[in-house]
Amino acid sequence: MNRNAKTNTAANRRILVTGATGYVGGRLVPLLLAKGYRVRACARNPRRLENRPWHGHANVEIVAMDVLDLASVEQAVTGCEVIYYLIHSMIAGKQGFADADRTAALNMAAVTSARKVRRIIYLGGLGDVDHPGLSRHLRSRHEVETIFREGAVPATCLRAAMILGSGSASFEMLRYLVDRLPVMVTPRWVGTPCQPIAIKDVLGYLCGCLESPETIGETFDIGGPEVLSYRDLIHAYADIAGLMPRIIFPVPVLTPKLSSLWIHLVTPVPSIIARPLAEGLSIPVVCRDNRIRDIVPLVLQRAEETMRIALDRQPQAEQDACDLPPDTLLPPEWTACGDADYAGGTTLTMGFRILLETDIETVWQTVEAIGGEHGYYGNRLLWLARGVLDAFIGGPGLKKTRRHAKHLGVDEHFHFWRVSQVHRPRRLVLESRMKAPGGALMVFQLSPRSDHTELTLQSVFLSRGLFGLGYWYGLYPAHQWVFRNMLKGIARQSGARILSGPEMIHMGS
Template sequence: MISEKPVLVIGSTGYVGGRLVPLLLESGYRVRAMGRSLSKLASRSWAQHPLFEMVQGDIQDLESMQNASRGCRAAFYLVHSMVAAGRDFARADRQGAHNMAAAAAHGGMDRIIYLGGLAEAKHHRLSEHLQSRKEVAEILNSGSVPCTDLRAGAILGAGSASFEILRYTVERLPVMLAPKWVQTLNQPIAIRNVLLYLKGCLETDAVLGETFDIGGPDVLSYRRLAEIYAEEAGLPRRRIIPVPFVSPGFSAFLIHQVTPVPAALARPLIEGLRNESVCGDDRIHAVIPQHCYTCREAIRMAMESVRAEKVETCWSDAGCLIPPEWTYCGDADYTGGTILECGYRIGVAADAEAVWEAVERIGGDTGWYFGDLLWQLRGAVDGWAGGVGLRRGRRHPTHLRVGDALDFWRILELDPGRRLLLSAEMKLPGEALFEIRITPRDGETEIDFLSRFVPKGLGGLMYWYALYPAHQWVFEGMLKGLARAVGKPVTSGPRRFTPAIPDTCPPPWRMN
């Protein structure tokens, strides 16, 4: 019998959490999701489910964690801080784990369910990433609420970081000079099996306070995994040559250049590959029985999802969605800087719905409607500088949602048919926003492009003014290209416009 008390999911917009929530809702569980951005949570397709509720909170803030935990029966703890906290992720993970243990006790929960890492320090020391995962499990287990630790290795599923690295490297590199870790044994697991194990932990008390290794039926090297992918993709046999002198840092750099996964995320994952990730016991099979997919089956299912454009969640979903205060106020003195702006406008003889359809396809394979080579060059420069580049693309070719990565932008706000606000995630000497507004006016639709930039120091000012002429040229071209994509004639513009100053804030110093 399912309890009337809600289940708290922390990390519900991440790769695993974003798939677990709908599974729990379909199974009849009440779900409460905690996140830093309610708009990001509200954009999910399952946010309108009658059994779903959301609450704002941050794992670094104990009070918000206690508020989110109040009245909940159990919690899924599916977060880690590699992306959000950067090099300081271990400290952030420790604080988050202490807060989770305290909040669970404060809320009277009967269990915490944690998804950890599958590796043990046998002959080699654990990577910092895996050591942090192990430490989080120990902290959660030290509290008064029993914690179930499910330790997984590489998760195979469309959109997972492990699968994307495998997919892009095998498809793009017929010959690979790889580190010695390609010979390391591991036991990957399909995302479907991970989700069923997590759900199963709610349904039996036999898991309370226990640690279980979870993996698929195959124990194989990463080299063999790459060969299986090539076979399933119908590619010629890949030549993988292990060499002893390739460092984790250089491997992460190469992965960053070939795949959408940035070096900052790739490096801790690669360092973890030095450790053998093989299940030490199979007790979980008796406690939560299910069919476990082979690596070949998991890869095949993931490839089918990619081809069908049905990637439910992606590794890039886990991104900070806390916009700077100047986003809303525009008060340069209050926010500590000068806001530089560039606005262009065009009128098109089309209805707003047709224009929005073209706007919603922007980026990814569609491109930005003008200067594709320039965008690719900007993405390449960003990639070589250690930024995310353009290779992340977009989750879906025609549908956007708040929190999605869009090439080297992230969607901060989305008002379908009217407005799209993007935050720059490329390497910049400052903070940048790009906004597209659609306004119906007297038989035509007006399209506004507005770029806003807060420079950091002299370098930021030089960057803005050096590229300002190019921005004007690109904006004009993009607006004309967007009009062509709509298939309707231009009625006015493109022309410059001066953005209105918000009435709610003191007038900032603006340079147009």
């Protein structure tokens, strides 16, 4: 089939994606749209999808659906040819989640049969169903799989272990534990074999099954190209993140409940999510057959490469994932709009705002001249001392000067900065190249307000390990002083009267 014929076929098929607010579903929707499919994305609260870049896409329809409400399931399913079932009651309560999963699956199976849906594609979990240590949550996922396999509508069931990528709760657990604990006391399952898979490859299989009729009615294990232990993943993460090797002490006394409480204490991942994840780590989760590799051939991504992409935090911090054109496809390993607040690692911000009685062009000219003849508009000795220290420990220091006194170009380097973004006369983003336990950005945002200009200055620090946290909070008072004085200096150099500020403001990272 040629490409145009394939695109036309896709355009005539409406695909329902359940769990569109979730980690996998939120990344699957834009990928299906990019392939030309018409997508109906559903959520219990559709307003949670309004900030997604693809919300206004011509081929997407947003609908409300509570999978426990049969009437809303009927409304959402009607007119759809294929259903992606990406719903799990991870936090439905200590006793109620299995009942909720069962009822939801039975509702979907009944409605899809009545509405003559052609197929269901379900993403479940790896793990031997007969293993005595199988967690309640994995057992529930296997029960959902059984419901779909025994239903009237042909189902394709995929079983995955740990999914790697920013935003994945299990990966974020790994990230924060390794970042914050140089010495780790772990349960014995740290040596348990698992077969993690990159989010890119999960999406590849989900889309590949849609386009491969031979997968209909089949169940497949999906995993990455290597079997690793959680100890292996800890050491690999530490190496990629530039951290000292982690010391690991496995002990037999940490139950899943204690582990989840410890994870909640050390990381921002809630214990109600951490506990089922911790429970699922105690048994081997390895693919027992690889038939899917022949039907949907992918170049599977190794765990280290996936983590390397996920940890490339600088470009992720430079863009607003919710403020992108509808057709934009970011690397799925990056944080995405709608991910949990804890996704992407420890990002610390400090913001200040000042209101100036002058036009935006005048303020921009001063901002764009930063680091030149007038330096950083205040605290000259502090900036000089920081440059000398940076050069002493192997950084670029203040040696490299600007190419042009008035204008900056993208990717230009001066002092210890790289120019990341220049959007005249609105936005300037400088990426720090100085030696520090983490990455840093300095972001200037200008907004015209009739006869005056609002200027915000945001410092973004992508902390690396405990030293990063100590560095940020140790210099916090000094940074406040420096940035307040910088805004005052910009006002002075612009010849503008200060109408208000500089005042500290809360800014999302």
